[in-house]
Amino acid sequence: MTLTHEPIEGEHFIVVSETTGNEWEIVVGLEVHCELATVTKLFCGCPNMFGDEPNTNVCPVCLGLPGSLPVLNENVVELAMRLGRALQCSVEPSVFARKNYFYPDMPKDYQVTQFDRPINADGWLDLPDGTRVGIERAHIEEDTGKNSHAGGSGRIHGADYSLVDYNRAGVPLVEIVGRPHIRHPEQAKTYIDELRAILLTTGASDAKMEEGSLRVDANVSVRRVGDSELGTRCEVKNLNSLRSLGRAIEYEARRQVDLLETGERIKQETRHWDEGAGRTRAGRSKEEAEDYRYFQEPDLVPLVPSAEWIAAIDAAMPPLPAARRDALALASGLGVTESSVVIAVQRDLDQLALAAIAAGGDGKRVLTHVEHNLSGEGSAELGPDAFAQLVGLELGGQLTATQAKTVLAEMVVSGRAPDVIAAELGFEAMDSSELEGIVDGLIAESPEEWSDFCTGDDKKRAKLQGFFTGKIMKATKGQADGKAVAALLESRRAESL
Amino acid sequence: MSAIPSTAIEIAAAVRSGSLSAREVLDDHLARIDARDGEINAFNLVMVDEARAAAAAVDAQVAAGEDPGPLAGVPLALKDNLCTHGIPTTCSSRILEGWRPPYDATVVKRVNAAGAISIGKTNLDEFAMGSSTENSAFGPTRNPRDTSRVPGGSSGGSAAAVAAGFAPISLGSDTGGSIRQPAALCGVVGVKPTYGLVSRYGLIAFASSLDQIGPFSTTVADSALLLETISGYDGRDSTSINAPSPSLIESLGEGVDGLRIGFVTELMGEGIAPDVAARVRQAADALAAAGAQIGEVSVPAAAYGLSAYYLIAPAEASSNLARYDGVRYGMRVDAPTTAEMNAATRTAGFGDEVKRRIMLGTYALSAGYYDAYYGKALKVRTLIVRDFERAYADFDLLITPTSPTTAFKFGDKTADPLSMYLNDICTIPTNLAGHPAMSVPFGGGADGMPVGVQLLAPALGEATMFRAAAILESAAPAIDEVWS
Ligand SMILES: [Zn+2]
Numbered sequence: 001m002t003l004t005h006e007p008i009e010g011e012h013f014i015v016v017s018e019t020t021g022n023e024w025e026i027v028v029g030l031e032v033h034c035e036l037a038t039v040t041k042l043f044c045g046c047p048n049m050f051g052d053e054p055n056t057n058v059c060p061v062c063l064g065l066p067g068s069l070p071v072l073n074e075n076v077v078e079l080a081m082r083l084g085r086a087l088q089c090s091v092e093p094s095v096f097a098r099k100n101y102f103y104p105d106m107p108k109d110y111q112v113t114q115f116d117r118p119i120n121a122d123g124w125l126d127l128p129d130g131t132r133v134g135i136e137r138a139h140i141e142e143d144t145g146k147n148s149h150a151g152g153s154g155r156i157h158g159a160d161y162s163l164v165d166y167n168r169a170g171v172p173l174v175e176i177v178g179r180p181h182i183r184h185p186e187q188a189k190t191y192i193d194e195l196r197a198i199l200l201t202t203g204a205s206d207a208k209m210e211e212g213s214l215r216v217d218a219n220v221s222v223r224r225v226g227d228s229e230l231g232t233r234c235e236v237k238n239l240n241s242l243r244s245l246g247r248a249i250e251y252e253a254r255r256q257v258d259l260l261e262t263g264e265r266i267k268q269e270t271r272h273w274d275e276g277a278g279r280t281r282a283g284r285s286k287e288e289a290e291d292y293r294y295f296q297e298p299d300l301v302p303l304v305p306s307a308e309w310i311a312a313i314d315a316a317m318p319p320l321p322a323a324r325r326d327a328l329a330l331a332s333g334l335g336v337t338e339s340s341v342v343i344a345v346q347r348d349l350d351q352l353a354l355a356a357i358a359a360g361g362d363g364k365r366v367l368t369h370v371e372h373n374l375s376g377e378g379s380a381e382l383g384p385d386a387f388a389q390l391v392g393l394e395l396g397g398q399l400t401a402t403q404a405k406t407v408l409a410e411m412v413v414s415g416r417a418p419d420v421i422a423a424e425l426g427f428e429a430m431d432s433s434e435l436e437g438i439v440d441g442l443i444a445e446s447p448e449e450w451s452d453f454c455t456g457d458d459k460k461r462a463k464l465q466g467f468f469t470g471k472i473m474k475a476t477k478g479q480a481d482g483k484a485v486a487a488l489l490e491s492r493r494a495e496s497l
Numbered sequence: 498m499s500a501i502p503s504t505a506i507e508i509a510a511a512v513r514s515g516s517l518s519a520r521e522v523l524d525d526h527l528a529r530i531d532a533r534d535g536e537i538n539a540f541n542l543v544m545v546d547e548a549r550a551a552a553a554a555v556d557a558q559v560a561a562g563e564d565p566g567p568l569a570g571v572p573l574a575l576k577d578n579l580c581t582h583g584i585p586t587t588c589s590s591r592i593l594e595g596w597r598p599p600y601d602a603t604v605v606k607r608v609n610a611a612g613a614i615s616i617g618k619t620n621l622d623e624f625a626m627g628s629s630t631e632n633s634a635f636g637p638t639r640n641p642r643d644t645s646r647v648p649g650g651s652s653g654g655s656a657a658a659v660a661a662g663f664a665p666i667s668l669g670s671d672t673g674g675s676i677r678q679p680a681a682l683c684g685v686v687g688v689k690p691t692y693g694l695v696s697r698y699g700l701i702a703f704a705s706s707l708d709q710i711g712p713f714s715t716t717v718a719d720s721a722l723l724l725e726t727i728s729g730y731d732g733r734d735s736t737s738i739n740a741p742s743p744s745l746i747e748s749l750g751e752g753v754d755g756l757r758i759g760f761v762t763e764l765m766g767e768g769i770a771p772d773v774a775a776r777v778r779q780a781a782d783a784l785a786a787a788g789a790q791i792g793e794v795s796v797p798a799a800a801y802g803l804s805a806y807y808l809i810a811p812a813e814a815s816s817n818l819a820r821y822d823g824v825r826y827g828m829r830v831d832a833p834t835t836a837e838m839n840a841a842t843r844t845a846g847f848g849d850e851v852k853r854r855i856m857l858g859t860y861a862l863s864a865g866y867y868d869a870y871y872g873k874a875l876k877v878r879t880l881i882v883r884d885f886e887r888a889y890a891d892f893d894l895l896i897t898p899t900s901p902t903t904a905f906k907f908g909d910k911t912a913d914p915l916s917m918y919l920n921d922i923c924t925i926p927t928n929l930a931g932h933p934a935m936s937v938p939f940g941g942g943a944d945g946m947p948v949g950v951q952l953l954a955p956a957l958g959e960a961t962m963f964r965a966a967a968i969l970e971s972a973a974p975a976i977d978e979v980w981s
């Protein structure tokens with residue numbers, strides 16, 4: 001039996017079986033661990049630092065030495081609540097629990113986490129495409145140390161010996177458990193992008209996936225389109241980049257559909273993504289899964305943040321990405337899901353764009369430049385008034401789109417006024433009769449192409465429009481306005497028919 | 498040498514006044530240890546060099562006109578589950594072989610700062626699990642009053658050290674009676690404070706929600722002084738109570754006139770030896786004679802305390818003791834894989850009682866059994882708290898035996914763990930409630946061994962409890978008084 005799976009474009013990623021015609025929908029829920037950006041660790045005063053000499057940022061508490069006791073870092077609570085409120089969660093009275101299992105990178109052989117009573121519960125995250133992804137919980141827990149294995153394959157099995165660095169042990173984490181509301185690999189990537197923006201905006205984390213301060217596990221299942229019950233899921237781990245995330249979800253969905261279409265069942269298990277091989281491999285199955293013997297951590301007291309504390313966090317909440325997109329959409333007249341609106345906020349250029357629009361700049365042109373011609377880091381020298389002025393020159397016909405881009409690039413570097421730069425570069429609006437002369441000359445030079453342009457089908461005409469536009473731009477050294485050229489070519493064609 | 502006083506309060510007064518040097522006091526006690534600890538085995542380690550240095554420092558302070566503190570020059574023994582910086586701390590277990598803590602427990606810091614001289618680490622049932630000190634990896638401690646008998650446990654070494662005169666005061670830890678029961682069996686005073694009154698930082702955990710550090714001494718006043726010294730808020734222990742230390746010495750002489758004191762009926766009947774029960778009644782009479790109103794009170798859930806305790810304590814222990822895995826410190830038995838190394842190390846490093854409780858606790862917490870065992874035990878714990886609340890609505894203090902019997906012979910109860918567990922029947926309920934309780938020696942039993950009477954108080958009721966203890970102390974018959 002051969003199966004081919006062609007994704008159908010759209011919001012839902014559908015896998016179609018060619019032999020049966022069955023349509024399968026993927027269902028994804030993401031679990032994200034992120035390290036909180038506190039100065040010190042979760043339960044002790046050791047520095048929360050990445051990349052120091054092994055076992056230098058440690059003390060009796062984070063090494064779990066006999067007799068040591070944890071003391072909760074208040075800043076962790078502050079950041080966790082900020083994140084929770086940004087994810088629209090309610091802050092609840094919570095307790096810590098011990099998750100018991102043996103692992104050499106875990107100093108106490110249990111992890112202090114939150115189990116049945118997390119600090120943040122029941123929120124959501126709105127994606128730029130309008131999808132609302134539920135957040136089940138966002139709870140506090142401690143990170144483990146890091147093993148490295150010498151000799152053999154570099155994995156624990158077959159290694160000559162293993163080393164453990166406990167610098168990361170006791171670093172505060174928040175685990176954000178999303179509900180299974182994601183339906184597309186791309187949507188999963190967008191969710192992480194959006195979550196990362198919130199983590200950065202709230203100052204909760206530096207959220208670097210490659211450095212491991214943001215780690216993503218994906219619960220993937222499939223079901224027949226139209227079914228409302230969830231299928232058996234597999235948890236995919238070892239996703240070190242957004243690219244891996246998207247590839248792994250797609251692979252895993254296809255693997256599951258293959259199994260189901262051949263009459264097999266999905267076994268609930270943990271699977272590891274192998275980026276090199278482009279596939280997931282089986283890990284522990286649910287039957288062999290450890291019994292973590294959770295119970296309330298007796299060395300810590302229940303955590304009950306005061307209503308005043310929560311109110312202070314809400315009052316100090318910076319504008320979040322979704323609200324910033326709303327504001328920009330309103331000011332520019334564009335839709336909230338428009339890519340230029342989304343990107344402006346992603347690049348942290350929405351304040352500049354809003355100011356330029358307020359200074360009289362056309363919203364759509366401003367955002368087009370933000371999307372295509374500006375970067376987040378390199379736009380510090382660009383003032384909103386000058387930006388608005390540039391857009392004005394462009395719309396007034398004094399600068400072509402190409403010229404405006406060149407001028408903008410110079411403005412970003414030097415911070416000088418657009419008209420000054422344009423004059424220096426010799427950019428002037430081209431006289432229309434001058435342009436007509438050049439166009440007519442080029443038509444005369446290439447009669448065959450012109451004839452094909454006038455009578456050919458759409459495809460041919462589009463190709464030849466590019467041919468003529470290119471020649472015109474070359475002849476005018478890029479000073480011709482693209483729109484004027486297109487209009488002129490069209491009117492000449494109409495005349496010649 | 499005969500001029501050395503026997504109590505901490507007298508020694509400190511003499512050392513502070515300059516009439517006695519800390520060195521003389523120390524030499525005297527080291528000589529007693531030398532003479533008799535070979536037989537008693539109260540100490541896992543005698544800290545001769547460190548103690549001499551500390552005594553010299555105290556003497557230098559006095560010579561310089563400074564006050565070394567309320568425990569100036571007083572020798573003090575530390576249970577070997579209290580962390581001491583750079584000094585082996587074993588919990589009487591092989592698994593901690595070779596480990597030297599890089600820090601002092603908060604209580605160790607506090608007694609040192611008060612001028613006390615830490616003279617050694619005392620023997621215990623391995624990881625404080627036991628009632629006879631027979632579970633030590635380093636051999637049992639013997640009862641100084643009759644060396645064929647156990648000193649009780651788990652803090653048997655600390656109790657025996659005080660009873661033998663090796664130190665006037667010592668520190669132990671009490672999870673289900675581990676201070677009070679050996680105090681009773683050795684004929685000394687032992688106190689389990691309110692949970693959270695004394696910092697647990699640096700106490701190697703057995704069962705974190707029950708463990709509490711407390712004093713041993715020959716007199717009620719010495720325990721009051723030592724408890725004042727070690728109690729009080731500590732930011733390193735999240736369960737530490739944020740309140741000032743109680744003033745105990747000050748209220749010792751206030752008497753019990755008008756106090757309402759209740760017999761706990763559930764802890765006076767079946768299972769309590771008649772001679773022990775008789776001494777408790779005699780103690781109540783002494784309190785009545787001093788003006789207290791004595792009545793009977795029921796704490797029904799106390800009957801289930803033992804069952805709840807033997808689920809909760811092992812459950813916490815199974816998690817607390819997971820860290821002894823051979824990876825970072827202590828014993829390691831090499832094996833081909835990490836998991837095999839963990840297992841081999843723990844198999845070789847832990848004794849039978851520790852293994853028994855780890856297995857009990859692991860089982861009580863496992864999926865499918867949690868609700869029936871651990872979950873139910875937590876409910877019983879809540880009921881005990883509620884029943885005590887009711888009792889304290891009518892009474893200021895409660896009175897019970899500390900231990901159902903006097904000190905038993907070696908090997909009497911080792912074959913049957915359950916009979917050993919029953920030793921803690923009177924002491925366990927207060928640990929589950931988090932309340933204070935203390936054992937005060939009150940005469941002897943039919944066998945001429947000491948009997949301890951237990952006083953119980955509501956949370957932070959230490960001052961009232963000590964007032965009654967002082968009355969019992971002054972009314973107590975001599976231990977060797979002929980039993981009638
Ligand atoms: Zn630390």
